[in-house]
Amino acid sequence: MKGNAKGHRPLFDLDLLKAIVMVADCGTFTAAAARLHSTQSTVSQKVQRLEEMAGHKLLERGSREVRPTDAGETLLGYARRMLALNDEMLESLAGETVGLTVRLGLPEDFVGGQTTHVLAEFNRKHPQIKLEVTSGFSRDLASGYDRGDLDIALVKQRRNSREAVASWPEQLRWIDSAKNPSIDLDPVPLVAFPPRGLYRDDMTNAIEGLGRRWRMSFISSSLSGIQAAVADGLGISLLPLRAVTAEHTVLTRKSGLPPVETVDIALLHRPTADKVVKELAQALSRMFGKPGR
Incomplete structure (x- = not known):
């Protein structure tokens, strides 16, 4: 029937x-x-x-x-x-957060430390939300965000190069090995990220501005690799303040190297993002304090 x-x-x-x-x-x-x-x-x-x-x-x-x-x-x-x-x-x-995955992109030097504390606090507040964190170069994170692969991204970029929800000046430091310094060698050995990596052009331009020669002595896509290479005396580098360890010495103005203030940390998320995405973005913002320029 x-x-x-x-x-x-x-x-x-x-x-x-x-x-x-x-x-x-x-x-x-x-x-x-x-x-x-x-x-x-x-x-x-x-x-x-x-x-x-x-x-x-x-x-x-x-x-x-x-x-x-x-x-x-x-x-x-x-x-x-x-x-x-x-x-x-x-x-x-x-x-209204069941089964929701928040996809977050972070530069490698933000994975761990204070960022992890923020993510853990967020997870305790929203235990049903899955956090999916991708780390890598800022250019790759920005591309992933533009493709829609990420809901939130913290990226390093040339100052004011793209619109962001908030941005903060990145504190950079010239570093050398505490035990086996390289700053007085000629040519100056540089430890850097691969081509197109942030800081690389700043490093070479600064050395050339001093009228000194330079050479690339060590290249690595890993932050820990850069840190270790400098600590072991393979050359000097330019890194965020948070990446400086006890095995490094910070080069001051006495070395002749100028301060580099060309990079911002930018926070990206879409205006139409879910409310919990915006809540996480606000929590990450509080790590940096009041937004910069």
Whole structure:
């Protein structure tokens, strides 16, 4: 029969199921109506609608007490499960963040330390959110953000080179080995990131501005590799202040090297981003304090 086709089967209303469960639990329509903040006639009508949908009598109405029929017992078992699943779904959806993944892009020197503390605090507040963190060169992170692969990105860029939600000046320092300094060698050995990496042009321009020769002695795409190479005396480099370790010495103006203030840290997210994405962006912003230029 067409009426039995799956596409035409009636859907049981949870409100009706809740009514019959309450009647069965309370034993009378009057008590059930009071618990449901409804009227006895309304509750009775809901049970009658269920009986019409089920095609069976579901309750035996005695003079003092109402009891479920065999069909009623069957329906009540399913009704309780359906209502429990409804409650479970509501709890899972609380906060509207179920199953949400926030994709964050960070330069390598931001992975760990204070950033991890911020992410951990955010995760404790939103345990149902999955954080997916990608680290790498800022140019790659910016490209990933532009492609839509990232929801939030912290990138290093030439000052004011693109619009950002907020930006801060990057504090850079010239560093040398504390044990085996290289600054007085000729030509000056440089430890740098690969071509197109930030700081590289700043380094060579500064050395040439002093009228000194230079050579690339060590190139690495890894921040830890750059740090180790400088510490072991392979050359000098230009790195963020946060990347300076006890094995390095910071070169002051006495070395003749000028301060470099050409790089910003920029925070990127879309105006239409989810509210939790914006909340995480605000938490990251607080790490840097008041936005810069």
